Amino acid sequence: MGQRVNIQYSIDIDELPSAVATLLEGAITDLTDVAHDASGDINKITVMELNTLQEIQQIRTNLESIDHRLGDVAALVNSYINYHTNSAQPQEQEEAHAPEATNSEQLFSPLQGQTTTTDLDNLQSQIERFREVIAATPEDSNEATS
Amino acid sequence: MKPPVKDLRRPYISTQFHRELIPRGSVVETFLFYSGQLEFSLTDYERFVLAHTTRPPLHEFWACINDDASRVYEILTSDIFKFDNENMFEILQETWPTYPNPYVRSALFFLMNVCSEKGLPSSGNLNITNFNKHSLNRLKTYKKPSNLFITLDKEQELIDSIIETNPTDFLVFPLPSYDYNLFDHGTSVGFEETRVNHARLLRKLSAIDKKWIVSYPHHEGAQELYKGFEQIMIDKYGKKTNSAEACEELIIVNF
Numbered sequence: 001m002g003q004r005v006n007i008q009y010s011i012d013i014d015e016l017p018s019a020v021a022t023l024l025e026g027a028i029t030d031l032t033d034v035a036h037d038a039s040g041d042i043n044k045i046t047v048m049e050l051n052t053l054q055e056i057q058q059i060r061t062n063l064e065s066i067d068h069r070l071g072d073v074a075a076l077v078n079s080y081i082n083y084h085t086n087s088a089q090p091q092e093q094e095e096a097h098a099p100e101a102t103n104s105e106q107l108f109s110p111l112q113g114q115t116t117t118t119d120l121d122n123l124q125s126q127i128e129r130f131r132e133v134i135a136a137t138p139e140d141s142n143e144a145t146s
Numbered sequence: 147m148k149p150p151v152k153d154l155r156r157p158y159i160s161t162q163f164h165r166e167l168i169p170r171g172s173v174v175e176t177f178l179f180y181s182g183q184l185e186f187s188l189t190d191y192e193r194f195v196l197a198h199t200t201r202p203p204l205h206e207f208w209a210c211i212n213d214d215a216s217r218v219y220e221i222l223t224s225d226i227f228k229f230d231n232e233n234m235f236e237i238l239q240e241t242w243p244t245y246p247n248p249y250v251r252s253a254l255f256f257l258m259n260v261c262s263e264k265g266l267p268s269s270g271n272l273n274i275t276n277f278n279k280h281s282l283n284r285l286k287t288y289k290k291p292s293n294l295f296i297t298l299d300k301e302q303e304l305i306d307s308i309i310e311t312n313p314t315d316f317l318v319f320p321l322p323s324y325d326y327n328l329f330d331h332g333t334s335v336g337f338e339e340t341r342v343n344h345a346r347l348l349r350k351l352s353a354i355d356k357k358w359i360v361s362y363p364h365h366e367g368a369q370e371l372y373k374g375f376e377q378i379m380i381d382k383y384g385k386k387t388n389s390a391e392a393c394e395e396l397i398i399v400n401f
Contacts, residue, residue: 082247085221123196123295127173127313130194130293134171137192 004068013083020076027069034062147190150211150285151256153181154265155322156363159384160395161187164318167359167399168193172315177304178340179296180204181265184320189291196314197296198307203243203255203267203337205298210252212290219286221253229257235272242267243337255338256285268336304342305350317358319347324365344371357401364393372398 011019038059046052161184168174170192176185179197188195199205211218221227229235235258242254255267260281264270299307308317327343348371351358362368369377378386379393387393 078246081226081245081250084224084226085217085247085250085253119297123297124313126292126295127194130173131171134192139170 016076016080020073020080023069023076024073027066027073030062030069031066034059034066147186147289147291148284149182149186150215150281150288151181151207151259152265153183153322154263154270156320157382157394158183158187158320159382160361160380160397162384163378163380163386163397164188164359164361165191165193167397168316168318173313174316174318175312175314176318176320177307178320178322178342179208180322180338181259182208182294184318185294186291189293192293194293195295196312197294198299199296200299200301200304200307200340201338202298203251205296206248207252207255208296210249211256211285211288212296214249215285215288217249218253218256219282221249222257222282222285227253229261229277230274232272235261239268266336267338303346304340305346308350308354310354310356315357317351317354317356319358319360321360321362324362324368324371326367344368348372351400358399360398362396362398364390364396366390368396368398375400 038055164184165188168188173194173196174188175196175198176188177198179185179199182197185195185197238254238258239262242258243251245251245254257277258267259265260276261272261274262270263273301307321342321344322339324344327345344367347360351360360372364379376399378397378399379388379390380395380397381387381389381392382394
Protein backbone atom coordinates (compact mmCIF):
# COMPACT_ATOMS: atom_id res chain seq x y z
CA MET A 1 0.00 0.00 0.00
CA GLY A 2 1.21 3.54 -0.81
CA GLN A 3 2.13 6.10 1.80
CA ARG A 4 -0.85 7.67 3.55
CA VAL A 5 -1.18 11.39 4.20
CA ASN A 6 -3.55 13.39 6.38
CA ILE A 7 -5.49 16.15 4.69
CA GLN A 8 -7.52 18.83 6.42
CA TYR A 9 -10.50 20.92 5.37
CA SER A 10 -13.45 22.42 7.19
CA ILE A 11 -17.17 21.88 6.75
CA ASP A 12 -20.25 23.04 8.61
CA ILE A 13 -20.95 20.90 11.69
CA ASP A 14 -24.43 20.12 10.34
CA GLU A 15 -22.87 18.56 7.24
CA LEU A 16 -20.65 16.24 9.26
CA PRO A 17 -23.12 13.31 9.63
CA SER A 18 -23.69 13.26 5.90
CA ALA A 19 -19.93 13.44 5.13
CA VAL A 20 -19.19 10.67 7.61
CA ALA A 21 -22.01 8.52 6.18
CA THR A 22 -20.46 8.92 2.70
CA LEU A 23 -17.04 7.85 3.98
CA LEU A 24 -18.51 4.85 5.79
CA GLU A 25 -20.57 3.79 2.78
CA GLY A 26 -17.45 3.97 0.62
CA ALA A 27 -15.49 1.78 3.00
CA ILE A 28 -18.28 -0.79 3.26
CA THR A 29 -18.75 -0.87 -0.52
CA ASP A 30 -15.02 -1.51 -0.98
CA LEU A 31 -15.20 -4.21 1.69
CA THR A 32 -18.03 -5.89 -0.20
CA ASP A 33 -16.00 -5.67 -3.43
CA VAL A 34 -12.97 -7.24 -1.75
CA ALA A 35 -15.11 -10.08 -0.40
CA HIS A 36 -16.75 -10.55 -3.80
CA ASP A 37 -13.42 -10.59 -5.69
CA ALA A 38 -11.98 -13.07 -3.21
CA SER A 39 -14.92 -15.43 -3.29
CA GLY A 40 -14.08 -17.23 -6.56
CA ASP A 41 -13.53 -20.99 -6.68
CA ILE A 42 -10.42 -22.11 -4.87
CA ASN A 43 -8.61 -24.80 -6.79
CA LYS A 44 -7.17 -27.48 -4.52
CA ILE A 45 -4.57 -28.37 -7.12
CA THR A 46 -3.20 -24.86 -7.74
CA VAL A 47 -3.74 -23.31 -4.29
CA MET A 48 -0.21 -24.05 -3.12
CA GLU A 49 1.41 -21.84 -5.76
CA LEU A 50 2.99 -18.40 -5.77
CA ASN A 51 -0.13 -16.91 -7.37
CA THR A 52 -2.07 -17.65 -4.19
CA LEU A 53 0.40 -15.62 -2.14
CA GLN A 54 0.00 -12.70 -4.51
CA GLU A 55 -3.78 -12.88 -4.30
CA ILE A 56 -3.69 -13.05 -0.51
CA GLN A 57 -1.31 -10.10 -0.40
CA GLN A 58 -3.69 -8.09 -2.60
CA ILE A 59 -6.64 -8.91 -0.32
CA ARG A 60 -4.67 -7.95 2.79
CA THR A 61 -3.55 -4.67 1.23
CA ASN A 62 -7.13 -3.81 0.34
CA LEU A 63 -8.32 -4.73 3.84
CA GLU A 64 -5.60 -2.55 5.36
CA SER A 65 -6.74 0.41 3.30
CA ILE A 66 -10.36 -0.19 4.34
CA ASP A 67 -9.29 -0.54 7.97
CA HIS A 68 -7.56 2.85 7.82
CA ARG A 69 -10.70 4.45 6.45
CA LEU A 70 -12.87 2.81 9.09
CA GLY A 71 -10.42 4.12 11.70
CA ASP A 72 -10.84 7.63 10.28
CA VAL A 73 -14.62 7.29 10.45
CA ALA A 74 -14.42 6.07 14.07
CA ALA A 75 -12.21 9.05 14.98
CA LEU A 76 -14.70 11.46 13.39
CA VAL A 77 -17.64 9.90 15.25
CA ASN A 78 -15.68 10.04 18.52
CA SER A 79 -14.89 13.70 17.95
CA TYR A 80 -18.53 14.41 17.19
CA ILE A 81 -19.61 12.69 20.42
CA ASN A 82 -16.96 14.66 22.29
CA TYR A 83 -18.16 17.90 20.74
CA HIS A 84 -21.73 17.24 21.81
CA THR A 85 -20.92 16.05 25.30
CA ASN A 86 -18.67 19.05 25.91
CA SER A 87 -20.89 21.69 24.38
CA ALA A 88 -23.64 20.80 26.87
CA GLN A 89 -21.52 22.49 29.57
CA PRO A 90 -21.19 26.24 30.20
CA GLN A 91 -17.84 27.60 29.02
CA GLU A 92 -16.49 28.70 32.40
CA GLN A 93 -17.33 25.34 33.95
CA GLU A 94 -15.62 23.63 31.03
CA GLU A 95 -12.45 25.65 31.55
CA ALA A 96 -12.34 24.62 35.17
CA HIS A 97 -12.12 20.99 34.14
CA ALA A 98 -8.91 19.30 33.20
CA PRO A 99 -8.15 18.97 29.47
CA GLU A 100 -9.19 15.79 27.75
CA ALA A 101 -6.94 12.90 27.00
CA THR A 102 -6.15 12.61 23.31
CA ASN A 103 -4.42 9.26 23.08
CA SER A 104 -4.38 5.96 24.86
CA GLU A 105 -1.24 6.81 26.88
CA GLN A 106 -3.06 9.73 28.44
CA LEU A 107 -6.17 7.75 29.29
CA PHE A 108 -7.27 8.21 32.84
CA SER A 109 -4.70 10.96 33.36
CA PRO A 110 -6.97 14.02 33.65
CA LEU A 111 -8.86 12.95 36.73
CA GLN A 112 -6.92 10.02 38.04
CA GLY A 113 -4.27 12.18 39.75
CA GLN A 114 -2.25 10.15 42.18
CA THR A 115 -3.20 11.38 45.64
CA THR A 116 -0.94 14.39 46.27
CA THR A 117 0.40 16.08 49.39
CA THR A 118 -2.31 18.74 49.02
CA ASP A 119 -4.93 16.01 48.86
CA LEU A 120 -3.55 14.44 52.02
CA ASP A 121 -3.61 17.85 53.78
CA ASN A 122 -7.22 18.13 52.66
CA LEU A 123 -7.90 14.64 53.97
CA GLN A 124 -6.38 15.48 57.33
CA SER A 125 -8.49 18.63 57.66
CA GLN A 126 -11.62 16.72 56.54
CA ILE A 127 -11.01 14.09 59.21
CA GLU A 128 -10.49 16.76 61.87
CA ARG A 129 -13.69 18.55 60.82
CA PHE A 130 -15.54 15.23 60.87
CA ARG A 131 -14.34 14.45 64.42
CA GLU A 132 -15.41 17.92 65.61
CA VAL A 133 -18.90 17.51 64.12
CA ILE A 134 -19.29 14.03 65.62
CA ALA A 135 -18.19 15.25 69.05
CA ALA A 136 -20.76 18.04 68.91
CA THR A 137 -23.77 15.94 67.83
CA PRO A 138 -25.65 13.23 69.76
CA GLU A 139 -25.70 9.65 68.45
CA ASP A 140 -28.64 8.59 66.28
CA SER A 141 -30.34 5.88 68.32
CA ASN A 142 -32.15 4.48 65.27
CA GLU A 143 -28.96 3.49 63.47
CA ALA A 144 -28.99 -0.23 64.25
CA THR A 145 -32.48 -0.74 62.81
CA SER A 146 -32.03 1.32 59.63
CA MET B 147 -27.85 7.36 50.19
CA LYS B 148 -27.58 4.45 47.77
CA PRO B 149 -24.62 4.58 45.40
CA PRO B 150 -25.47 4.85 41.69
CA VAL B 151 -23.60 1.66 40.67
CA LYS B 152 -23.72 -1.90 41.95
CA ASP B 153 -21.34 -4.74 42.61
CA LEU B 154 -23.09 -8.00 41.83
CA ARG B 155 -20.08 -10.23 42.48
CA ARG B 156 -20.96 -10.57 46.15
CA PRO B 157 -23.77 -9.83 48.57
CA TYR B 158 -23.56 -6.75 50.80
CA ILE B 159 -25.87 -7.94 53.55
CA SER B 160 -23.45 -7.49 56.42
CA THR B 161 -23.32 -3.70 56.23
CA GLN B 162 -25.29 -3.24 59.44
CA PHE B 163 -23.05 -5.76 61.15
CA HIS B 164 -20.00 -3.79 60.02
CA ARG B 165 -21.50 -0.75 61.73
CA GLU B 166 -21.89 -2.75 64.93
CA LEU B 167 -18.17 -3.52 64.79
CA ILE B 168 -17.10 0.01 63.87
CA PRO B 169 -18.21 2.67 66.36
CA ARG B 170 -19.74 5.95 65.24
CA GLY B 171 -17.09 8.61 64.70
CA SER B 172 -14.44 6.11 63.58
CA VAL B 173 -12.13 6.76 60.67
CA VAL B 174 -12.12 3.71 58.40
CA GLU B 175 -9.92 2.72 55.48
CA THR B 176 -11.60 0.45 52.96
CA PHE B 177 -9.78 -1.33 50.16
CA LEU B 178 -10.79 -2.55 46.70
CA PHE B 179 -13.29 0.30 46.46
CA TYR B 180 -15.77 -0.43 43.69
CA SER B 181 -19.49 0.26 43.99
CA GLY B 182 -19.40 1.91 47.41
CA GLN B 183 -22.21 -0.25 48.80
CA LEU B 184 -20.38 -0.86 52.07
CA GLU B 185 -18.68 2.54 52.16
CA PHE B 186 -21.92 4.51 51.76
CA SER B 187 -23.57 2.51 54.52
CA LEU B 188 -20.73 3.66 56.77
CA THR B 189 -20.68 7.31 55.69
CA ASP B 190 -24.48 7.51 56.05
CA TYR B 191 -24.05 6.62 59.71
CA GLU B 192 -21.27 8.97 60.68
CA ARG B 193 -18.11 7.05 59.99
CA PHE B 194 -15.37 8.71 57.95
CA VAL B 195 -14.25 6.51 55.05
CA LEU B 196 -10.94 6.68 53.19
CA ALA B 197 -11.57 4.37 50.25
CA HIS B 198 -8.64 2.93 48.29
CA THR B 199 -8.60 1.72 44.71
CA THR B 200 -5.70 0.72 42.49
CA ARG B 201 -7.79 0.88 39.30
CA PRO B 202 -7.61 4.20 37.36
CA PRO B 203 -10.90 3.65 35.45
CA LEU B 204 -12.76 3.23 38.73
CA HIS B 205 -11.13 6.25 40.32
CA GLU B 206 -11.91 8.30 37.25
CA PHE B 207 -15.59 7.29 37.28
CA TRP B 208 -15.97 8.35 40.90
CA ALA B 209 -13.94 11.53 40.33
CA CYS B 210 -16.23 12.47 37.44
CA ILE B 211 -19.49 11.87 39.27
CA ASN B 212 -18.17 13.49 42.44
CA ASP B 213 -17.28 16.48 40.32
CA ASP B 214 -20.41 16.64 38.18
CA ALA B 215 -22.84 13.68 38.18
CA SER B 216 -25.37 15.66 36.15
CA ARG B 217 -22.88 15.95 33.29
CA VAL B 218 -22.55 12.16 33.14
CA TYR B 219 -26.34 11.92 33.34
CA GLU B 220 -26.74 14.38 30.41
CA ILE B 221 -24.41 12.27 28.27
CA LEU B 222 -26.29 9.06 29.07
CA THR B 223 -29.64 10.60 28.16
CA SER B 224 -28.50 12.48 25.04
CA ASP B 225 -29.66 11.43 21.57
CA ILE B 226 -26.17 10.44 20.47
CA PHE B 227 -25.87 7.91 23.27
CA LYS B 228 -28.42 5.35 22.07
CA PHE B 229 -27.69 1.84 23.25
CA ASP B 230 -29.88 -1.07 22.36
CA ASN B 231 -28.15 -4.22 21.22
CA GLU B 232 -26.01 -7.09 22.39
CA ASN B 233 -23.31 -6.77 19.71
CA MET B 234 -22.63 -3.20 20.71
CA PHE B 235 -22.46 -4.25 24.35
CA GLU B 236 -19.76 -6.83 23.60
CA ILE B 237 -17.72 -4.32 21.59
CA LEU B 238 -18.03 -1.72 24.34
CA GLN B 239 -16.89 -4.23 26.97
CA GLU B 240 -13.52 -4.24 25.24
CA THR B 241 -13.33 -0.64 24.08
CA TRP B 242 -15.00 1.59 26.68
CA PRO B 243 -11.71 2.69 28.31
CA THR B 244 -10.40 3.94 24.94
CA TYR B 245 -12.93 6.76 24.56
CA PRO B 246 -11.03 10.03 24.80
CA ASN B 247 -13.35 12.05 27.03
CA PRO B 248 -13.30 11.10 30.74
CA TYR B 249 -16.97 12.01 31.18
CA VAL B 250 -17.94 9.81 28.21
CA ARG B 251 -15.85 6.99 29.69
CA SER B 252 -17.63 7.49 32.98
CA ALA B 253 -21.01 7.42 31.26
CA LEU B 254 -19.96 4.16 29.60
CA PHE B 255 -18.73 2.78 32.92
CA PHE B 256 -22.15 3.49 34.44
CA LEU B 257 -24.02 2.07 31.45
CA MET B 258 -21.93 -1.10 31.31
CA ASN B 259 -22.14 -1.57 35.08
CA VAL B 260 -25.92 -1.42 35.27
CA CYS B 261 -26.39 -3.50 32.09
CA SER B 262 -23.91 -6.25 32.98
CA GLU B 263 -25.31 -9.28 34.76
CA LYS B 264 -22.08 -9.32 36.78
CA GLY B 265 -22.13 -5.59 37.48
CA LEU B 266 -18.73 -5.36 35.78
CA PRO B 267 -18.27 -3.06 32.78
CA SER B 268 -15.77 -5.38 31.10
CA SER B 269 -17.57 -8.70 31.51
CA GLY B 270 -20.97 -10.30 32.00
CA ASN B 271 -23.99 -10.78 29.76
CA LEU B 272 -26.26 -7.94 28.76
CA ASN B 273 -29.31 -7.22 30.89
CA ILE B 274 -30.63 -3.91 29.68
CA THR B 275 -33.65 -3.84 32.01
CA ASN B 276 -31.55 -2.28 34.76
CA PHE B 277 -30.76 0.73 32.57
CA ASN B 278 -33.94 2.59 33.40
CA LYS B 279 -35.32 5.77 34.91
CA HIS B 280 -34.68 4.49 38.40
CA SER B 281 -30.96 3.79 37.89
CA LEU B 282 -30.51 7.04 35.97
CA ASN B 283 -32.25 8.96 38.71
CA ARG B 284 -29.84 7.56 41.30
CA LEU B 285 -27.01 8.98 39.20
CA LYS B 286 -28.75 12.31 38.62
CA THR B 287 -29.37 12.88 42.31
CA TYR B 288 -25.97 11.60 43.47
CA LYS B 289 -24.00 13.88 45.79
CA LYS B 290 -20.62 12.94 47.21
CA PRO B 291 -20.77 12.43 50.99
CA SER B 292 -18.51 14.94 52.77
CA ASN B 293 -17.09 12.13 54.92
CA LEU B 294 -15.90 10.01 51.96
CA PHE B 295 -12.42 10.39 50.47
CA ILE B 296 -11.46 8.21 47.51
CA THR B 297 -7.80 7.69 46.77
CA LEU B 298 -6.03 6.08 43.82
CA ASP B 299 -3.00 4.04 44.82
CA LYS B 300 -0.29 3.53 42.21
CA GLU B 301 0.49 0.12 43.66
CA GLN B 302 -0.80 -2.78 41.62
CA GLU B 303 -0.76 -5.14 44.60
CA LEU B 304 -3.50 -4.64 47.14
CA ILE B 305 -1.19 -5.32 50.07
CA ASP B 306 1.12 -2.46 49.07
CA SER B 307 -1.74 0.00 49.64
CA ILE B 308 -1.89 -0.92 53.31
CA ILE B 309 -0.01 1.71 55.30
CA GLU B 310 -0.12 0.87 58.97
CA THR B 311 0.83 4.37 60.10
CA ASN B 312 -2.16 6.09 58.45
CA PRO B 313 -4.17 7.89 61.16
CA THR B 314 -7.20 5.62 60.85
CA ASP B 315 -9.02 3.34 63.29
CA PHE B 316 -10.02 0.34 61.14
CA LEU B 317 -8.96 -1.39 57.94
CA VAL B 318 -11.84 -2.99 56.05
CA PHE B 319 -11.55 -5.41 53.12
CA PRO B 320 -14.82 -6.29 51.36
CA LEU B 321 -13.40 -8.92 49.00
CA PRO B 322 -15.44 -9.79 45.91
CA SER B 323 -14.69 -13.51 46.01
CA TYR B 324 -12.31 -16.16 47.31
CA ASP B 325 -10.19 -18.39 45.12
CA TYR B 326 -7.04 -20.43 45.58
CA ASN B 327 -4.98 -18.25 43.19
CA LEU B 328 -4.04 -21.34 41.20
CA PHE B 329 -4.63 -19.86 37.74
CA ASP B 330 -3.66 -16.21 38.26
CA HIS B 331 -1.12 -16.28 35.46
CA GLY B 332 -3.49 -17.86 32.96
CA THR B 333 -6.50 -15.63 33.42
CA SER B 334 -7.12 -11.99 32.69
CA VAL B 335 -9.03 -9.48 34.78
CA GLY B 336 -11.11 -6.54 33.57
CA PHE B 337 -9.97 -2.92 33.54
CA GLU B 338 -11.91 -2.35 36.73
CA GLU B 339 -10.81 -5.42 38.68
CA THR B 340 -7.92 -6.02 41.06
CA ARG B 341 -6.34 -9.42 41.49
CA VAL B 342 -6.00 -10.44 45.13
CA ASN B 343 -3.58 -12.98 46.52
CA HIS B 344 -5.50 -14.05 49.61
CA ALA B 345 -2.65 -15.83 51.40
CA ARG B 346 -0.37 -12.80 50.98
CA LEU B 347 -3.11 -10.51 52.26
CA LEU B 348 -3.46 -12.68 55.35
CA ARG B 349 0.31 -12.66 55.95
CA LYS B 350 0.32 -8.85 55.72
CA LEU B 351 -2.68 -8.50 58.04
CA SER B 352 -1.17 -10.91 60.56
CA ALA B 353 1.80 -8.57 60.92
CA ILE B 354 -0.32 -5.46 61.48
CA ASP B 355 -1.08 -4.00 64.88
CA LYS B 356 -4.36 -2.41 63.89
CA LYS B 357 -8.01 -3.49 63.90
CA TRP B 358 -9.13 -5.04 60.63
CA ILE B 359 -12.24 -6.63 59.14
CA VAL B 360 -12.15 -8.92 56.11
CA SER B 361 -15.35 -10.13 54.47
CA TYR B 362 -15.99 -12.67 51.74
CA PRO B 363 -19.01 -14.23 50.09
CA HIS B 364 -19.21 -17.54 51.96
CA HIS B 365 -16.40 -19.89 50.91
CA GLU B 366 -14.88 -22.85 52.75
CA GLY B 367 -11.43 -21.93 51.47
CA ALA B 368 -11.62 -18.54 53.17
CA GLN B 369 -12.74 -20.18 56.42
CA GLU B 370 -9.80 -22.55 56.24
CA LEU B 371 -7.30 -19.81 55.40
CA TYR B 372 -8.35 -17.62 58.34
CA LYS B 373 -8.49 -20.53 60.81
CA GLY B 374 -7.53 -19.21 64.25
CA PHE B 375 -9.16 -15.80 63.74
CA GLU B 376 -12.60 -14.78 64.94
CA GLN B 377 -15.03 -15.72 62.15
CA ILE B 378 -18.63 -14.58 61.97
CA MET B 379 -21.11 -16.15 59.58
CA ILE B 380 -23.91 -13.90 58.33
CA ASP B 381 -27.16 -15.24 56.89
CA LYS B 382 -29.26 -13.76 54.11
CA TYR B 383 -31.09 -11.56 56.62
CA GLY B 384 -27.83 -9.96 57.75
CA LYS B 385 -27.89 -11.77 61.11
CA LYS B 386 -25.28 -14.00 62.75
CA THR B 387 -25.72 -17.71 62.10
CA ASN B 388 -23.98 -20.89 63.24
CA SER B 389 -25.04 -22.80 60.15
CA ALA B 390 -22.55 -22.96 57.28
CA GLU B 391 -25.43 -23.81 54.96
CA ALA B 392 -27.26 -20.61 55.85
CA CYS B 393 -24.10 -18.53 55.66
CA GLU B 394 -24.04 -15.94 52.88
CA GLU B 395 -21.17 -13.78 54.00
CA LEU B 396 -18.15 -14.56 56.11
CA ILE B 397 -16.64 -11.83 58.27
CA ILE B 398 -13.21 -12.24 59.85
CA VAL B 399 -11.93 -9.86 62.50
CA ASN B 400 -8.78 -9.58 64.58
CA PHE B 401 -10.38 -7.91 67.61
